[in-house]
Amino acid sequence: MTHTLHRRGSEEDLKHEYLVFALAAKGINWDGSEARFKRAFQICLKYHPLNYGNTYTGNIYNATAEAVADGMKPNAGFIALFDNEQAVVEILKELKQENLGQCIVVSGLFDHVHQCCRNAGLEPHTVNISGGIRGRTDKLAPEPILEINTMCGHALVSFNLIKKMVEEIRAGGITALDAAKKMALNCHCGMFNCDRAARILTSLATENQTAGAAAS
Amino acid sequence: MKINQDLCIDCGECEAYCPVEAIKRVGGNSNYIDQELCVECGVCYNSKICAVDAIEREELQWPRILRSVFSDVISPNKPTGIPGRGTEEMKTNDVTLRYKPGRVGIGLEFGRPGVGAYLRDVEKMAMALASKGIPFEKDNPMYKIMQDPSTGKFMPEVLNERVLSAIIEIELPLSRLKEVLQAIVGAESQIDTVFSLSVMSIMEGGNVPRVMEIMREVGLKPYPNGKTNVGLGRPRKELN
Numbered sequence: 176m177t178h179t180l181h182r183r184g185s186e187e188d189l190k191h192e193y194l195v196f197a198l199a200a201k202g203i204n205w206d207g208s209e210a211r212f213k214r215a216f217q218i219c220l221k222y223h224p225l226n227y228g229n230t231y232t233g234n235i236y237n238a239t240a241e242a243v244a245d246g247m248k249p250n251a252g253f254i255a256l257f258d259n260e261q262a263v264v265e266i267l268k269e270l271k272q273e274n275l276g277q278c279i280v281v282s283g284l285f286d287h288v289h290q291c292c293r294n295a296g297l298e299p300h301t302v303n304i305s306g307g308i309r310g311r312t313d314k315l316a317p318e319p320i321l322e323i324n325t326m327c328g329h330a331l332v333s334f335n336l337i338k339k340m341v342e343e344i345r346a347g348g349i350t351a352l353d354a355a356k357k358m359a360l361n362c363h364c365g366m367f368n369c370d371r372a373a374r375i376l377t378s379l380a381t382e383n384q385t386a387g388a389a390a391s
Numbered sequence: 392m393k394i395n396q397d398l399c400i401d402c403g404e405c406e407a408y409c410p411v412e413a414i415k416r417v418g419g420n421s422n423y424i425d426q427e428l429c430v431e432c433g434v435c436y437n438s439k440i441c442a443v444d445a446i447e448r449e450e451l452q453w454p455r456i457l458r459s460v461f462s463d464v465i466s467p468n469k470p471t472g473i474p475g476r477g478t479e480e481m482k483t484n485d486v487t488l489r490y491k492p493g494r495v496g497i498g499l500e501f502g503r504p505g506v507g508a509y510l511r512d513v514e515k516m517a518m519a520l521a522s523k524g525i526p527f528e529k530d531n532p533m534y535k536i537m538q539d540p541s542t543g544k545f546m547p548e549v550l551n552e553r554v555l556s557a558i559i560e561i562e563l564p565l566s567r568l569k570e571v572l573q574a575i576v577g578a579e580s581q582i583d584t585v586f587s588l589s590v591m592s593i594m595e596g597g598n599v600p601r602v603m604e605i606m607r608e609v610g611l612k613p614y615p616n617g618k619t620n621v622g623l624g625r626p627r628k629e630l631n
Contacts, residue, residue, distance in 0.1 A: 300622030
């Protein structure tokens with residue numbers, strides 16, 4: 176349900192992170208939605224998503240676009256990740272023009288997403304606002320690790336895998352981008368932003384080196 | 392999930408993949424999965440990290456199968472009669488109008504990110520909300536495991552099941568949002584895990600600034616990012 180909602184990061188990072196996804200409602204626009212999802216996905220592909228995916232098929236790192244398109248079901252559309260607002264505007268314009276009738280949700284900074292809507296001639300309909308994480312927050316990992324973890328809305332990239340990858344990067348066993356791609360395989364829906372994850376991993380690996388050097 | 396001890400070569404590669412630290416190793420022994428902690432999410436199995444295919448799925452019985460229902464996102468159609476983990480909430484609100492002007496939704500997701508939750512903790516919050524007379528979303532799977540939705544009490548046999556994520560959804564008048572958010576914040580000290588909180592509102596009627604204001608009044612810090620339904624959904628009959 177909450178999926179892309181509780182994504183964390185600085186506003187500067189989030190300015191370059193937009194997720195577009197398509198859904199269907201039973202009894203309303205459900206029947207035959209596979210073909211309309213496929214068409215919406217084709218439109219998204221024109222604007223070079225950083226990642227895409229379908230829960231049951233996989234993401235850009237382990238499935239072809241054709242496999243993702245063919246794997247769509249009424250209860251499993253697609254998600255596509257973009258790093259720029261103009262792509263979102265153009266996609267929304269095309270989707271409006273095609274009048275497919277499927278529900279489209281965009282996750283990202285509200286001000287920016289709503290401006291994208293207006294630039295595409297749309298009025299935002301409904302919002303879901305995160306009030307943050309409550310309860311035993313002492314059980315959470317530190318913020319940079321949480322930023323990577325919440326890139327998979329299903330939280331399938333464990334805190335410990337992120338920590339392990341930081342250690343391996345520091346030891347020179349893997350590049351930050353390859354470590355990010357390794358983690359992205361667990362996020363089947365295609366929401367994981369490897370570019371941002373790699374930047375955070377690099378920063379964590381460098382910090383650890385600095386801390387280690389200071390302690391020795 | 393379990394690790395076949397006859398096959399495991401004790402490489403330890405799978406340990407870090409578990410989102411809830413259920414894969415253990417004691418001394419020089421092979422890895423094993425702590426069945427109490429395991430939420431049956433299947434991440435260890437689905438990652439294909441095991442070089443010798445020692446990680447195996449087990450056939451789960453009620454109530455343990457609930458762990459898989461609420462945690463494993465890529466294995467659909469489990470024979471429980473419980474469909475998925477949540478609902479489409481606001482994502483299809485442009486065609487369902489579940490959240491109408493003057494009304495809002497609240498979603499509470501327990502266990503994520505990255506901690507896991509016992510259903511007994513989810514029940515505590517459900518009972519706190521029920522005491523306010525707030526009805527639960529009937530299409531949400533949590534409703535199906537409630538023994539008495541009017542009290543928020545769960546079936547006793549499910550309470551010790553542990554899941555990666557469980558979501559409570561409610562819908563209420565905007566006029567009651569502050570009181571209910573206060574009740575949620577007031578009950579959080581009873582909960583031995585994390586939960587992510589969200590509020591859903593239709594843009595029409597200009598309620599959203601008031602929603603943000605109420606969230607701040609009760610001590611919440613609304614994120615600047617979130618989900619927006621852009622209003623492109625149409626009933627098929629309108630398109631034909």
